[in-house]
Amino acid sequence: MQESATRRRASTRERLLDAAREVLADTGIQGATVEQICERAGYTRGAFYSNYASKDDLILDLFMREKDRMLIALRSAVEDKLEGGDIGSIAHVLDRFVTSQPTDRTWFLVHQEFVTHAVRQHRIADVYAELWEQTHREFGDVIDAACQALGRRLTIDLRDATRLLIAIFDATLRDAFLGSDADEADLTAMREQIPTLLLALSEPAER
Amino acid sequence: MQESATRRRASTRERLLDAAREVLADTGIQGATVEQICERAGYTRGAFYSNYASKDDLILDLFMREKDRMLIALRSAVEDKLEGGDIGSIAHVLDRFVTSQPTDRTWFLVHQEFVTHAVRQHRIADVYAELWEQTHREFGDVIDAACQALGRRLTIDLRDATRLLIAIFDATLRDAFLGSDADEADLTAMREQIPTLLLALSEPAER
DNA sequence: CACCGTCGATACATTGACGTATCGAATACA
DNA sequence: TGTATTCGATACGTCAATGTATCGACGGTG
Incomplete structure (x- = not known):
């Protein structure tokens, strides 16, 4: 089943979004870098580009x-x-x-x-x-x-x-x-x- | 006298500020690049750094x-x-x-x-x-x-x-x-x- | 238990923005 | 008009962020 796979996916997305929220408040949309977001979420950029195009x-x-x-x-x-x-x-x-x-x-x-x-x-x-x-x-x-x-x-x-x-x-x-x-x-x-x-x-x- | 020199200086600053205002409205503070501002003002980056530190x-x-x-x-x-x-x-x-x-x-x-x-x-x-x-x-x-x-x-x-x-x-x-x-x-x-x-x-x- | 697919990490090439250093031109002043 | 100074342009090196490509690991499935 792909259930567990997508569930894992959903979980990392949540973490990325939570992190993005914080970083965004700190530095603004333009100021926030993908790296910062990933770092705060506990991932590397690989995880990001695996979930989002940009x-x-x-x-x-x-x-x-x-x-x-x-x-x-x-x-x-x-x-x-x-x-x-x-x-x-x-x-x-x-x-x-x-x-x-x-x-x-x-x-x-x-x-x-x-x-x-x-x-x-x-x-x-x-x-x-x-x-x-x-x-x-x-x-x-x-x-x-x-x-x-x-x-x-x-x-x-x-x-x-x-x-x-x-x-x-x-x-x-x-x-x-x-x-x-x-x-x-x-x-x-x-x-x-x-x-x-x-x-x-x-x-x-x-x- | 340095009057005319500083007057010229003031003029380019005005143009830079006017340009900055527009670019800033378009792309935000973070999004705006020094180059964009200078370009819209009709200068190159040299003029910018001659007037502002950053x-x-x-x-x-x-x-x-x-x-x-x-x-x-x-x-x-x-x-x-x-x-x-x-x-x-x-x-x-x-x-x-x-x-x-x-x-x-x-x-x-x-x-x-x-x-x-x-x-x-x-x-x-x-x-x-x-x-x-x-x-x-x-x-x-x-x-x-x-x-x-x-x-x-x-x-x-x-x-x-x-x-x-x-x-x-x-x-x-x-x-x-x-x-x-x-x-x-x-x-x-x-x-x-x-x-x-x-x-x-x-x-x-x-x- | 072995296989397969998905997900995330690592490494790399590319881009573009920054700041500096240097050069040429325009302008002030004698 | 000659000279000195100031201002802006050009060229360069640096750095940070991006996106891609590849690899390894973990988890589900037969």
């Missing part, structure tokens, strides 16, 4: 894996938050949702590269577009549900509200890592702002 | 020039808008201010590189910090003045409001360039949102 090939694979992982995490976070039924304050819902997102330096840098690369290359842009659309949908659902649970209705378009919150989230991460060399972003300020903002942008729902 | 050296110079240019443009835009005395609606003030900022693809990509680089390298981070702080101050002044002129008072911290608007601005650019390969970002949606947002986040000032 660095670009691996990058694309990494992007797709990142996208899938993010969406899975996002979706499970949404389900955790929404299906509990026991929704507390609007602060709690969004707060726990937001803090369930990865906020570490490596993640930020990888996705920063992701965006930049996507703006330049159309092949990547397609992958990103799907991630983007799904993220919007899931995030929008949470906001929507939170408002309903609190008996409020947005005074602006749900889509705009979603974009707004995502924008705040991204800017907060960026500012955090620009301002300090901590490994985790400090989100306390944002966690206070978001509920305030949502209250300001909604009104009691007529019933 | 690519990093030039990058730092470019960042400082970009920073200075941005702040000058920002400041003159603020003066234009505020000293007219004839402030129309809140939409007009912020609208004209926001649209006075550069919103082209090259600009976006260069500053995307800028941020990513600053997160990784502390020397760059210092330059960025100054840009960031000044931008905040200028932008905050505009918001403040706009509110006063309209007889409204923010219900949230001015600093938070500023961060909010900048976050929207940045996210709008990013989304625009991710979504299409246009050379100029479409800002119409944002230009409608911002006044709405500011109204929602302020109340009539007691007088």
Whole structure:
């Protein structure tokens, strides 16, 4: 059977992708060399070229894996938050949702590269577009549900509200890592702002 | 005199920086080669090494020039808008201010590189910090003045409001360039949102 | 247990980017 | 106009990264 062979193959690919993620955060896509990636993964370049045709090939694979992982995490976070039924304050819902997102330096840098690369290359842009659309949908659902649970209705378009919150989230991460060399972003300020903002942008729902 | 000599020198540096800006937008900091930059500037590598010790050296110079240019443009835009005395609606003030900022693809990509680089390298981070702080101050002044002129008072911290608007601005650019390969970002949606947002986040000032 | 195929390591040739050293030309100054 | 200096071009050596080709080892299979 080729099962075991391909399983081994899948395993080394995982290790290569994990290593690529780290190296990429350190030195950027262009700065990362195949050798660095292999070294960190515990392989030599032979293993690499046995699995990927080029660095670009691996990058694309990494992007797709990142996208899938993010969406899975996002979706499970949404389900955790929404299906509990026991929704507390609007602060709690969004707060726990937001803090369930990865906020570490490596993640930020990888996705920063992701965006930049996507703006330049159309092949990547397609992958990103799907991630983007799904993220919007899931995030929008949470906001929507939170408002309903609190008996409020947005005074602006749900889509705009979603974009707004995502924008705040991204800017907060960026500012955090620009301002300090901590490994985790400090989100306390944002966690206070978001509920305030949502209250300001909604009104009691007529019933 | 050495005046003319240094003037010539300054001129080639300008051309090198202009070229670097474009190449950098195309291929990123790491991807850009000294040769590419020189070629686009109409020089050979000899001219480069006569002016800069390394690519990093030039990058730092470019960042400082970009920073200075941005702040000058920002400041003159603020003066234009505020000293007219004839402030129309809140939409007009912020609208004209926001649209006075550069919103082209090259600009976006260069500053995307800028941020990513600053997160990784502390020397760059210092330059960025100054840009960031000044931008905040200028932008905050505009918001403040706009509110006063309209007889409204923010219900949230001015600093938070500023961060909010900048976050929207940045996210709008990013989304625009991710979504299409246009050379100029479409800002119409944002230009409608911002006044709405500011109204929602302020109340009539007691007088 | 022996065979076969896959996977990863090693060695090699090639490319291209870098930085230096040297040369020629343009420009300033007497 | 002659001379000195500065700036940019050319040519070179060096080094690092790439991709390929080959070899050995390990694992599945009859």
